[in-house]
Amino acid sequence: MAQIPGMIKGLAVTFNTMMRTFKNGSNTVQYPREKEAPPIRARGVIALHEDNCTSCMLCSRSCPDWCIYIEAHKELAPPRREGGKPRAVNKLDRFDIDYALCMYCGICVEVCPFDALFWSPEYEYSEPSIADLLHDKSKLGEWMETVPAAPELEVGADKKKK
Amino acid sequence: MYSLLAVVIPYWGQSLLRVLGGLVAVLLPAGTIVYVFLFKMMSFMQSRLGPMEAGPYGSMQLFAEVGKWLQKEDIQPHNADKRIFRMAPIIVLMSTFLLVAVVPFGPDAWFTNFETGVFYALAVSSISVLGILMAGWSSANKYSLLGGLRAAGQLIAYELPMVLAVMGVVIQAGTMNLQQIVLAQNAGSIFGTDIVGNPYVLTQFVGFVVFMIAVQAELTQAPFDMPIAESELVSGYMTEYSGFRFLIFFIGEFATAGVFAMIASTLFLGGWGVPFSWFGWTSMDSVANWMNVAGPLIVFTKMMVLVFLIMWIRFSYPRFREDQLQRFAWKVLIPISLANIMVTAVLKVAF
């Protein structure tokens, strides 16, 4: 085999690849018609579960490029127990994520102490205008439907942690 | 041509037919080559499908591309030598059209048939050097200049092995008329067996290889694509061209590949003919009339085989360096083809 000139071997490589593509199909996907499913953990878009959010601003503060905008006001909610004092709760007025700035690091999802933010692998939300990339809380809430369950862990993983 | 249609056509009609035929003979192979090889074969060699959206299997892609190029702005650099800049692509394409004029497509289907066809073809093929040099110089761009000068050096260096490789064929056939060369191959015999005629690819194999290498270099296809060298010189002499001028260069590149392959198939693979012994023909006059229709198809098939070789090598190899290319031409190809001429001449006299 070592005697075959390298140039002939190179020709054989390209020819074999051509034959393989004929036989087994290509490695590429014809995108708008076929789609590859991204993995469960893929960081596509951030979904907001509004009921869990307490407007604690942790995500907004920990964002490396400060692309989360939160506004809230305090409201009195009925007391938990009969006869108790009314509780003061934060009511979310605005929760916007600017996807034109977001760098998909996932720190906000991780720091959220009340499980209000989730990653969804959805990726088809490009817009013709850059201003439309600012997703408000209703749009972020819609993404909740696409959030998958967390994957099973590999053998040997510490099961106690979530 | 008259006997083909069995009516008498006036002279202007014949001229018109020839011009139309020339356009078809240049543009149809060019389009086929671009689609079959550049779009599809290259993609398959790279584990992908290539264009798939325009038409079934992307077959209309080339029309889409042409439409795109025609819409583009025609940009001319401020410092460019404008008139020369505009002329250059046309000169490059002109050499292709001049070249196709001597290719015979059948016993009567030819544009022009004259005694020094080979000589004419080799002379005309080097006109494109002028166009490339003009493009490189007039663009007022250093990359273009380097590309143009590289192209000039390369094309002139490889003209010589090409001429010398053809010399063997001319000696063996004893004529420079391309029609006669086709006849000599198909009516000939190798050591008395005439089952495949005498295609010169067998008896002139060395000449064929040298010719094909020289064609590869003349076409500036990899591994000889330093004039374009997209990773070094951006796009060489074509850097400043846009829109339909770039389109003309692009057509020129692939049309010339087709026409050179036609000439190579005429010189080495028996051209439009099939071995005459299959049908019991002996001379040009006894060839059946249907060959005028079958001939172009046969030439086309042979051309596709040769272009496949050219493109296969193009998609597989890295490129040479400029000095290595010159060394290869002068120190390897020219001595080999000179030796080939000598051996052919000796054998011709001996037998």
Place this chain on the structure above:
Amino acid sequence: MTILNDPVSAKLGDRAQLSYITSQAADARLNVELETEGMTLNIGPQNPATHGTLRIIARLDGEQVLWAEPSCGYMHRGYEKLTEVRSFPQVTSLINRIDWLGSFANEVPFILAAEKLMGVEAPPRAQWIRTILFELSRIANVSLFLGDLGVQLGAITPVFMAFRDREYVLNLIESATGGRFHPNFDRIGGLKDDLPAGWIDETKSVMKKLRNFCDEIESLLFGNEIFQSRTRGIGVIPRDVAMQYGLSGANLRASGVDWDLRRDQDSPMAWNKVDFKVWTHPDGDSFARCWVRLQETREATKIVDQLLDGIPAGPVMAKVPKIIKVPEGEAWVSTENPLGEMGYYVVSRGDSGPFRVKIRSASFNNISITPWLLRGVYVPDIITILASLYFILGDIDR
């Protein structure tokens, strides 16, 4: 009478002297006429060969380079300064983007430096997974180099093969970390999450594919006589010069220096648990650099295979406080990244973010040799040499 104090003309008569002078003058005129004016060629910042915005200013005589200098900074993003106004967890998402092809490997030395300051060590399972992902990002990085090498030298097919097979590795990194290019998976004290189920088996099958890819590239490119004639003897860096310019990684090993931080340095990673060969090449030319990288890719697939077999069970996160404050101090940690030695000098003043970070990236030091190396070569060789030195623009400009 002597017209000139010239030892040759002193021996001649008047007439002969005159004709001698005229001939000398004619020679001088001819020399002035034939002397060619040099040409300055700006290769880049937009040349397709510089994969990024590096500009090489080259003074040419014909096709020969008389003098060349790289001019960088077109893509300077100021990461060292940016880190000063970010907290420690935020910094990892930034430094992902330094060497964007092997981004996981960028995180590791920074996190190790922060861990060193805090005095925590990641649990063994986290160390092993870190090492596996580190080697995967090395494969993703270097396999693209192998394809890109073909494009720089004029072959168009290898780059598509590289993209095809790198895709498998990126899918693996994505399914484990969530990000294809910017994983941001390392945390101080361990990893963000454990591996998903089925990942180990998938990785093993991908490693087979990549060894096959290495074979294909070897027969398509490295065995090609044209490739060899383009790279052998071009851009030779002798051993001493390589060390003087502070090269690292495969560029240094190709000059015959047997130096690899994975083996030579004691770090809390799993490299000392596996046996692997550090490839060197005595020649120091472009071919040697490319060949060493090819062998390293093969070696990396073997390292990953070995690590997958012995991955320990347990948690992936050590006990660290929720709000990270790094104690006062300074630490320097460097690792053997895909491009060479990459290190972070982290100064902390006890805040939630670093006070100052100095980033030592491999490419910046590696291209510092180009003015020395490019003198006297031809224009196509500039491209060969730059391709074989292998830099990532983000790694130069940071």
